[in-house]
Amino acid sequence: MREGICIVGGKLQGMEAAYLAGKAGYEVMLIDKAPEPPAAALADEFYRMDVLKDLEATKTAFRRAAAVLPALEDEAALATIVRASRKAGVPCMHDEGAFLKTSRKDAFSELCRVWGLPQPARYPMAKFPMIVKPVVGSGSRGVALVRNRAEMQNAVGEDSSKWMIQECVNGIFLSLELLGMNGEAMPFQVTCLEFDETYGCKRVLAPSGIGDGIRDRIEEIGDKLVKGLDLKGVTDLQVALRSDNSSLDVIEANARLPSQTPTVVFHSAGENLVALLADIFINSRLPKINKHQEKGVIYQHLLFGDGTVRVAAEHNIAHATGLRIETNFHGADEAITNLPQEGSAKGYVATLIIVDSDLSRAKIRMEEATESLCEHYKVFRNEERSPFGMTRVYDKIEKR
Ligand SMILES: Nc1ncnc2c1ncn2[C@@H]1O[C@H](COP(=O)(O)OP(=O)(O)O)[C@@H](O)[C@H]1O
Ligand SMILES: [Mg+2]
Known part of the structure; x- marks a missing residue:
């Protein structure tokens, strides 16, 4: 068995x-x-x-x-x-201890300060525009941009102690997963995140195209994080790389299995985070990861409305029922979907995964797959929206 x-x-x-x-x-x-x-x-x-x-x-x-x-x-x-x-x-x-150290955003920010990790300036030092997010929470719930004092007060009310309020960073958002054991860290591949206008993650891409120097700096931050947490198990680390490439800031970390990025790493770099995590706990060894050639992977969620479809944040699929995995679905290598074969697509979802030799080819196929779904279900594609100041990585992928 x-x-x-x-x-x-x-x-x-x-x-x-x-x-x-x-x-x-x-x-x-x-x-x-x-x-x-x-x-x-x-x-x-x-x-x-x-x-x-x-x-x-x-x-x-x-x-x-x-x-x-x-x-x-x-x-x-x-x-x-x-x-x-x-x-x-x-x-x-x-790892209960590590998880608790990352689960409150204010306490984690204090740890980052102690560990010497870079992070966005916090209120009252930060300047507008700022981001407000609940101290306890995840999945971008309650996250909002505030451009002035009135908007801030409107968002957080009188008691700002329940909120993390920090400078809004413009640039590219990146994720790194790491395994840790006995003070040693094992970094996976850096992936790139894209969000919808409510700050929910709608798309993940790999490779991130950041270059070795920046990757090394992110891995260094990850190493300090794993050591600071004294981690046994897995953590993710989200950083923002400012538009002018000038600096990296830690946005958050969560010492638990994240969603989306491990699947992208699996298809791009060939590493299975769950299998390697099991190695730590079942076989008591920190696995070694060999750096492979990175394939181009695009992973995105589609949400179907009344005659429309849009690239939407992952929380839209959290309540989906009747999901199945399909391969070669309208040209996507894999899809996790509950779409009916025929008829109206309204209210259904599809997460598409495309794997190709590079991102340029993956993008061409993602556009074709989306187009094929539009034709099949007779829907129009709504324009995508992104948060203020964030680099639109997918849009910038050149079709070759
Ligand atoms: N300082 C910031 N500047 C710009 N965007 C931010 C900032 N902090 C958070 N965000 C955006 O909000 C999202 C959610 O914030 P995050 O700290 O990851 O909280 P959550 O626990 O809800 O995932 C981030 O993935 C990012 O898109
Ligand atoms: Mg997050």
Whole structure:
């Protein structure tokens, strides 16, 4: 029998976990309290239960797996999962201490200061325009641009202590995933992120085209982060590279499996983050990553409306039901979608993954795939919007 990985949480992080665990050849077990979480489609076995209420059943499921992978951010649920896996004698691929150090944006910013990591200036030192974001939260919920004092007050109200308020950085947004163990860091590939006007991530691209010097600087920041967190497991690190290439700023880090970027790294550089994470916890070794030739990968979400389609942020698929994986879908190498074969596409979603020799070719095929979907479902493509000041990386890819 194949070894199993038991994932807890079936939304975006859970989809990522299930997708990569499946690609690594693991039997994919999924636990969620919801009846039809999006990741269920990518799992071999689905157990509908609440880890906080069904503790015995949870432990029974854990015992059947080689490792447990939490894919949620609720602190009470995480603590229960860690305890239940300890009792079941199964490794849990989560670093509670590191996770807690990254989960509050104000406390993490203070750690960055102590560790000497560059970050955007904070209110009241920062100048307008600024970004406001809830101190606790993720997935870009509540993130907004404020251009003056009135807008700031409108966004945060009287009590600014619940908000992280910082300078709005113009430029390219990049992500780096790292594994850590015993003070050593292992960086993956740097990917490039694009957002919609609400700051939700709508597209991920690789390679990022940043050049070796900047990559080295990002990896250096990642190394300090892993050491500061004393990480055992995985963290992501998001940095902004200013438009004039002058400096890098840490936007955030989360010591847990992220969504989207690992799949892109898997297709571009050939590294499976979930398989290598399992190495740390099951085999107690920090894997070595060989730098491969990077393929061009574009990963983007499409949301279908009434006669329209647009490239939309990932949170739009967090509630999708009936997802399936398709290969060679309207010319995309892979798609995760719930689109019906025929008829109206309204309310359905498709995440398209295109892999080619370089980004230029990948873009041509992404445009063709989107065009093919427009024709098939008789929809128009809405113009994309981006946040103020962010470099539109996809638009700049030259068609050769
Ligand atoms: N200082 C900033 N300047 C410009 N954009 C920012 C800044 N901080 C955050 N953003 C944008 O908002 C998004 C969400 O912010 P982030 O700190 O990653 O919070 P979350 O935990 O919600 O993901 C980022 O991915 C980025 O697009
Ligand atoms: Mg973020």
